[in-house]
Amino acid sequence: MPALSMPAGFDFTDPALWGTRNPVQEFAALRRSAPVWWNAQTDEQSGGFRDGGYWVVTKHEDIKEISRKPELFSSQQKGSVIRLPGEVTLEQIELTGALLLNMDPPKHTKIRRIISKGFTPRAVEGLRNALTERAVAIVHAAKKEGGGDFVEQIACELPLQAIAELIGVPQEDRRQLFDWSNQMLNYDDPEYADTTTTTTSNNAFVEVLSYAWNMAEQRRAIPVDDIVSQLVHADIDGDALGSDEFGFFVILLAVAGNETTRNAITHGMKAFVDNPEQWELFKQQRPRTAPDEIIRWASPVTVFQRTATEDTELGGQLIRKGQRVGLFYSSANFDEDAFDRPFEFDILRDPNPHLAFGGTGAHFCVGANLARLEIELMFNALADAMPNLSQIAEPERLSSGWINGIKHWHVRYD
Numbered sequence: 001m002p003a004l005s006m007p008a009g010f011d012f013t014d015p016a017l018w019g020t021r022n023p024v025q026e027f028a029a030l031r032r033s034a035p036v037w038w039n040a041q042t043d044e045q046s047g048g049f050r051d052g053g054y055w056v057v058t059k060h061e062d063i064k065e066i067s068r069k070p071e072l073f074s075s076q077q078k079g080s081v082i083r084l085p086g087e088v089t090l091e092q093i094e095l096t097g098a099l100l101l102n103m104d105p106p107k108h109t110k111i112r113r114i115i116s117k118g119f120t121p122r123a124v125e126g127l128r129n130a131l132t133e134r135a136v137a138i139v140h141a142a143k144k145e146g147g148g149d150f151v152e153q154i155a156c157e158l159p160l161q162a163i164a165e166l167i168g169v170p171q172e173d174r175r176q177l178f179d180w181s182n183q184m185l186n187y188d189d190p191e192y193a194d195t196t197t198t199t200t201s202n203n204a205f206v207e208v209l210s211y212a213w214n215m216a217e218q219r220r221a222i223p224v225d226d227i228v229s230q231l232v233h234a235d236i237d238g239d240a241l242g243s244d245e246f247g248f249f250v251i252l253l254a255v256a257g258n259e260t261t262r263n264a265i266t267h268g269m270k271a272f273v274d275n276p277e278q279w280e281l282f283k284q285q286r287p288r289t290a291p292d293e294i295i296r297w298a299s300p301v302t303v304f305q306r307t308a309t310e311d312t313e314l315g316g317q318l319i320r321k322g323q324r325v326g327l328f329y330s331s332a333n334f335d336e337d338a339f340d341r342p343f344e345f346d347i348l349r350d351p352n353p354h355l356a357f358g359g360t361g362a363h364f365c366v367g368a369n370l371a372r373l374e375i376e377l378m379f380n381a382l383a384d385a386m387p388n389l390s391q392i393a394e395p396e397r398l399s400s401g402w403i404n405g406i407k408h409w410h411v412r413y414d
């Protein structure tokens with residue numbers, strides 16, 4: 001295989017790179033000639049990890065294989081998030097092991113089983129009526145403005161309302177949850193740099209934790225018919241989440257379920273604006289395949305990482321014990337070996353084996369069905385109320401090493 005050279009200092013998790021563009025060409029070059037490629041990093045680039053860099057894994061097949069072997073590729077050792085604020089220490093990274101996303105079996109298996117109770121198809125379908133009303137209300141409120149920032153007026157609302165609905169956060173506290181969630185995530189973007197330091201990010205973390213801890217304690221004392229009561233009270237196997245475990249679960253929801261779905265909605269609407277024939281098709285047929293194509297196209301999580309627990313071989317490369325591998329979902333979802341015409345946005349695509357929710361392993365997104373429902377409802381509401389939505393300016397991208405985000409997108413609704 002020919003050696004592949006990238007410009008010196010090139011880093012696939014550089015927030016400034018993602019703030020400008022998705023490195024589509026570079027991913028394609030890696031898939032062709034170096035599917036598992038060492039991305040060297042300086043200590044400064046690697047944030048808290050200071051371990052020389054990570055492997056960039058770009059092929060659909062390889063990402064699936066890694067995701068299915070948690071004993072060989074740990075989520076716990078260095079966590080799943082590949083890019084953290086520079087000043088974070090390894091000890092702080094270890095603390096994030098309290099999040100489901102960063103656990104290995106057997107702990108992961110146990111906590112995941114309890115949490116899954118809140119996300120059964122029945123529990124998710126149970127939210128349909130309430131979320132339909134909310135989606136319609138969001139779109140109608142925005143329409144009255146005539147135009148504006150699609151992200152703020154439309155895309156960000158339902159994901160947060162859905163989580164609040166799911167865990168029963170009262171209406172008056174929802175804005176607070178939204179602010180906390182932004183503060184925890186946007187540490188790499190200069191627009192938020194003044195307001196989002198590591199301190200504010202940590203404060204937000206602590207505030208959500210104590211808010212959720214109180215919720216859990218209240219439900220433990222007086223159970224009601226909701227998911228919090230269900231999670232904190234022992235099931236038939238005697239398993240339940242402790243109040244602190246519930247707190248970390250809410251943090252994960254506020255992070256994992258919020259920004260991801262918001263970006264899927266924005267990227268999806270942008271794809272429709274760029275492909276008007278697909279928008280016409282959607283308005284007429286509302287195909288059941290549309291949400292997954294929107295999610296593939298958006299690939300809202302660019303990458304999560306694993307750490308090798310022993311020396312192993314992958315894609316012809318020797319991965320050393322302790323080295324990190326980056327699972328670049330945003331490359332896998334455009335892998336020519338897994339998709340016909342990957343660069344065409346095709347809402348009738350079927351099958352659609354995208355990896356935007358992860359590589360189908362133990363950590364596969366627990367909120368996938370909720371995300372699909374939210375996207376279905378938002379696009380139905382948009383197609384009904386804003387069939388002629390148009391763009392005023394190109395979207396402004398978020399500078400983040402692992403989220404494919406859009407901060408602002410100015411549009412007209414009529």
Ligand code: HEM
Nearest residue numbers: 100101256257260261264357358359363364365366367371
């Ligand atoms: C389009 C929207 C979404 C995308 C693209 C997405 C993506 C992902 C990905 C890539 C993973 C990790 C998979 C892995 O490591 O193998 C994940 C895990 C997770 N997601 Fe999502 N997610 C979305 C929406 C949601 C929603 C709406 C929720 C909940 C309200 C949610 C909750 C979670 C949780 C709790 C995990 C951790 C699961 C575990 O570690 O066992 N996600 N998600």
